[in-house]
Amino acid sequence: xxxxxxxxxxxxxxxxxxxxxxxxxxxxxxxxxxxxxxxxxxxxxxxxxxxxxxxxxxxxxxxxxxxxxxxxxxxxxxxxxxxxxxxxxxxxxxxxxxxxxxxxxxxxxxxxxxxxxxxxxxxxxxxxxxxxxxxxxxxxxxxxxxxxxxxxxxxxxxxxxxxxxxxxxxxxxxxxxxxxxxxxxxxxxxxxxxxxxxxxxxxxxxxxxxxxxxxxxxxxxxxxxxxxxxxxxxxxxxxxxxxxxxxxxxxxxxxxxxxxxxxxxxxxxxxxxxxxxx
Numbered sequence: 001x002x003x004x005x006x007x008x009x010x011x012x013x014x015x016x017x018x019x020x021x022x023x024x025x026x027x028x029x030x031x032x033x034x035x036x037x038x039x040x041x042x043x044x045x046x047x048x049x050x051x052x053x054x055x056x057x058x059x060x061x062x063x064x065x066x067x068x069x070x071x072x073x074x075x076x077x078x079x080x081x082x083x084x085x086x087x088x089x090x091x092x093x094x095x096x097x098x099x100x101x102x103x104x105x106x107x108x109x110x111x112x113x114x115x116x117x118x119x120x121x122x123x124x125x126x127x128x129x130x131x132x133x134x135x136x137x138x139x140x141x142x143x144x145x146x147x148x149x150x151x152x153x154x155x156x157x158x159x160x161x162x163x164x165x166x167x168x169x170x171x172x173x174x175x176x177x178x179x180x181x182x183x184x185x186x187x188x189x190x191x192x193x194x195x196x197x198x199x200x201x202x203x204x205x206x207x208x209x210x211x212x213x214x215x216x217x218x219x220x221x222x223x224x225x226x227x228x229x230x231x232x233x234x235x236x237x238x239x240x241x242x243x244x245x246x247x248x249x250x251x252x253x254x255x256x257x258x259x260x261x262x263x264x265x266x267x268x269x270x271x272x273x274x275x276x277x278x
Contacts, residue, residue: 001128002048003049003127003128003129003130003208004048004049005050005051005053005125005127005129006044006053006129006130006131006132007053007055007115007119007125007129007131007132008037008041008055008132008133008134009055009112009115009116009133010026010027010037010055010057010064011055011056011057011103011104011106011115012026012057012106012110013057014026014135014262016263017029017263017264017267025057025062025063026134026135026261026262027064027134027135028063028064030271031259031261031267031274032271032274036135036136036137036267036270037064037134037135038067039137039139040132040137041068043145044147045094046145047130047145047148047151049097049147050096050097050098051097052098052100053101053119053125054099054102054134055101055102055103055104055115055118056101056102056103056104057106058103058104058105058106059106062101067092068092068093074090075090078090100123102118102119102122104118111226111231111232111233111234111235112133112205112233112234112235112236113220113221113233113234113237113238114233116131116214116217116235117214117218117220117221120214120215120218121218125211125214126211126214127211128157128160128209128210130147130206130208131205131206131208131209132146132147132205132207133205135260135262136204136205136258136259136260136261136262136266137259138163138206138254138256138258139258139259139273139274140255140257143256144254144255144256145256146256149163149253150162150163150208151208153183153250153251154250155250157210158211159208160207160213160242160247160248160250161207161208161249161250161252162203162239162252163203163206163207163251163252163254164201164203164253164254165202165203165204165258166201167200167202169194169197169200170194172192172194172202173191173192173194174191175191175202175203176188176190176202177189177198178199178251179199183251184249184250184251185239185243185249186243187243188236188239188243190234190236204258207235210247212242212247213238213242213247213249216238216247217235217238220233220237220238220241257273259273259274
């Protein structure tokens with residue numbers, strides 16, 4: 001069955017990008033002529049997603065929310081001056097696509113598993129869903145998007161999938177190393193030491209999660225009590241547990257380039273790639 005729902009976490013202070021993230025949300029930092037998060041939003045829409053659940057910070061005003069709603073004053077301005085061709089650029093969501101927002105307190109539980117669990121419980125998600133984090137994307141303008149790659153990899157509606165990206169061995173330590181057998185995830189290790197690297201394949205924050213994997217996320221968040229200076233509630237922990245229990249997680253390959261706006265260097269590189277200067 002088609003997957004029509006997606007979760008996109010965009011909460012948090014973006015502390016790695018201070019001081020600019022004091023006034024601009026990290027997911028709204030521009031790459032080319034669009035905000036970072038919009039690359040994920042647009043490819044999910046092209047893949048058939050109709051309902052997007054965004055987890056935002058409980059800080060006002062919310063720039064993400066403002067970006068995805070109609071700006072009537074701007075629309076009127078463009079119409080009055082005959083700039084009809086610009087109206088399409090000003091409309092950031094097509095008809096039939098809805099964004100649902102829920103707020104996450106930045107001072108509460110922290111980590112990539114938390115927003116997934118929040119949405120699952122608040123909106124009663126009980127079907128396969130895309131989970132794309134809002135500060136990175138796969139750039140593949142002439143090929144298959146990461147959402148399409150994930151969709152192609154799953155064989156049934158009770159399977160999950162994760163995107164696999166090949167990197168240099170020395171770069172594996174920056175990411176989560178994954179081991180794969182027969183196209184399925186067998187092991188995931190967050191930021192391994194170089195001496196322990198057994199694969200040059202890493203995961204990035206692009207998933208299809210089955211109902212059972214989502215429930216694993218919910219149980220993990222509820223049954224652990226990490227303090228603000230302790231371990232984060234990482235989505236990779238319940239993912240690893242799910243695989244150990246026999247859950248199927250397909251690993252989808254990609255021919256695109258992984259671009260990460262979370263660091264200054266990654267953001268500059270992403271702009272150079274998208275703008276065709278590198």
